[in-house]
Amino acid sequence: MIDFIKDHFWSILIIANYALAISAIVTVLLKNINPTKTVSYIIILALFPFFGLIIYYLFGQQYRKTKIFNRKHIINSNIIQSASKSMKMEGKDLRKINEKLDDKIKLVKLLRASERSPLTVRNEVDILFNGEVKFERLLTDLNNATKHIHIEYYIIKDDTIGTKVLDVLCEKARNGVEVKMSYDDVGSKLTSKMKQRLNESGVEHFPFMPVLFSSLTGKSNYRNHRKIAVIDGEIGYVGGINISDNYVNNESSTLYWRDTHLRIYGEAVKVLQFHFLTTWDFVTEASIEIKDSYFPETICEKDVAIQIAASGPDTDWANIMEAILTAINNAEHYIYITTPYFIPNDQVVTAMQIAAKIGVDVKLIVPKNSDSWIAQHATNSFLEPLMEAGVQIYRYSKGFVHAKTMVVDEVFSTIGTCNFDNRSFNINFEINALMYDIEQSKLLKAKFLEDLEDSEIINLEDWIKRPRFDKLKESFSRLWAPML
Missing domain, CATH: 1.20.5 (Single alpha-helices involved in coiled-coils or other helix-helix interfaces)
Structure with a gap:
């Protein structure tokens, strides 16, 4: 034998x-x-x-279907149920939102069907452009924390900026502040020395779905791409900026990094807290004590309406993609999209084409030079039919654009972690803030138009004449698009 x-x-x-x-x-x-x-x-x-x-x-493998990410313990918590009830809108709040949104109310209804995406009204926000601005605010808020700090990031590195953040976490933990940190095991890089420091300081930290050579299955694919920080249950951060030197523009930078993040004070932070706790429940593999202090009542005089949309193997639906599609389909005047990775599905392509053909001003910014060869060529394969329908496409040339934003009709805008690709729509854990506010939409629109000045518009006639070999590379890369 x-x-x-x-x-x-x-x-x-x-x-x-x-x-x-x-x-x-x-x-x-x-x-x-x-x-x-x-x-x-x-x-x-x-x-x-x-x-x-x-x-x-x-x-x-389709983990959304197999339900391996059990959230029952967190969802059924009495404290979270109570926090959810406290966010229910009063009649005057709903009337105010109806006046703001006009016929865009369909988008709210879509996500309100999910108990995990309540529409919150009492919020104050600051849009933070680029990493150097985000980290200045984040470090200040971390230093002012008195009760707890909850951090969940795709990338955390103990480089210069990462060490600054981790130093604050260690100091706070030593002074009695509860510090919990979850990081993706594929995206993050923490040395053994830093992990030891975290342990000695009392910082609780766990990797998300550790990838070992002995267990390399689909776990290397379903990554936690979210970027969440919650401080004392009152202040929250969400957006595209990870904790790494790559995201900071300073004298030592070799590449200009254009990114966008969001700081929130108010009710929407409770939803970010909920999503952090569900992840924490999963990575620790143990029951978590949910405290009232995680969901404090906040007094906020601003009224920026926000929904937090999360998607991934722990959600029944592709919530962020559905929200994006609904916003595109309801646009009347303009749609401005910025994304570092544009490998859309057929539904998104068709929606953008239809919008452009009926006269909506549809503009898209993507990087001129991507950090992924195959992603860049796959992106290029989608551009021609969009331009033929009237979509204007720009390639950002000042550096690398990593912002993941969309603004529609000065009414709706979104900032988050979700790219316009299959991986973000269907595979990885993502989270976006959806805002229904004229002032914030105008800010994002102005920044988009400013970014156009650092971008090159693609001319359709010239694009069609690009070398045949480039088209072949694009077609080959597109074969992998469903898996990118």
């Missing part, structure tokens, strides 16, 4: 590969997912032995 296996080792491996591949293909077919994605997986499984199986097990 052993001799037979030795003599036919590779044949046995090939047979085993295709037996598993056939099983995977049947599974993909039965899921009835997007046909393009289905065909992509079938081609890879059929034509690339072994490699195809690796790709499938890394990217093909």
Whole structure:
């Protein structure tokens, strides 16, 4: 028997590969997912032995359907139920929102169907442009914390800015402030020395879904891309800026980094707190004590209406993508989108094309030079049909644009972690703040128009004449679009 296996080792491996591949293909077919994605997986499984199986097990599993992210303990908490009730709008608040939104009320109704996305009214916000502005405010708020600090980030590095943040966390923990920190195990880099410092200072910290060579399955794909900071339950941060030197523009920067973040004071912070606690419940794998102090009553005189939309394997629906689609479909005057990764699904492409064709001013800013070769070429493959429909596309050339924003008709705007790609829409954990406020929309619109001055518009006629080899690279990269 052993001799037979030795003599036919590779044949046995090939047979085993295709037996598993056939099983995977049947599974993909039965899921009835997007046909393009289905065909992509079938081609890879059929034509690339072994490699195809690796790709499938890394990217093909649907955790939203398998419900491995259990949130029942958190959702059923009496304290959270009480906090949710306290956010219910009074009649005068609802009338005020109706006046602001006019016929954009459909967007609110979409997310209000989810108990996790209540519409909050009593909020004060500051839009923070670029990392150097965000970290100045964040460090001040962290230093002023008296009760608790909750941090959840895709990228936390113990480089210069990261060490400044971590130093404050350690100091606060030593002084009796509760500090909890969750970081994605793929995106973050913390040295053993820093982890030891955190432990000795009393900072509770856990990696999100650790990836080990012995357990490399779909866990390397479903990453926590959220960026949340909650301070004393009153101040919250959400947006595109991770904790790393890459996001700060100073004299030592080699690349200008254009990004956007949001600081919130008010009721919407309770929703950010909820999402942090659900993640914390998952990463610690233990019951968490939910305290009343996590959800304090805040006195806020401002009335910026905000919904916090989260999506990922822990949500039943692709909430952020649905919100974006609804906003695009309801636009009457303009849609201005900034994203570092633009690899959209058919629904988003069609919605943008229809909006442009009926006269809506649709503009898109993407990086001129991406940090991913395959993502940049995949993005390029989507641009021509959009421009043919009248969408104006600009490539940011001052540096790298990482902001993830959209503003529509000076009524609706969103800032968050979600890119315009399949990974953000359907695979990773993402979170966005949806704002219904004229003043904030005008600020984002003004910044968008300012960014256009540092961008190059793509001319359709010139774009069509680009080298055939470039088109081939784009077509090849687009084959991977459902998995990027």
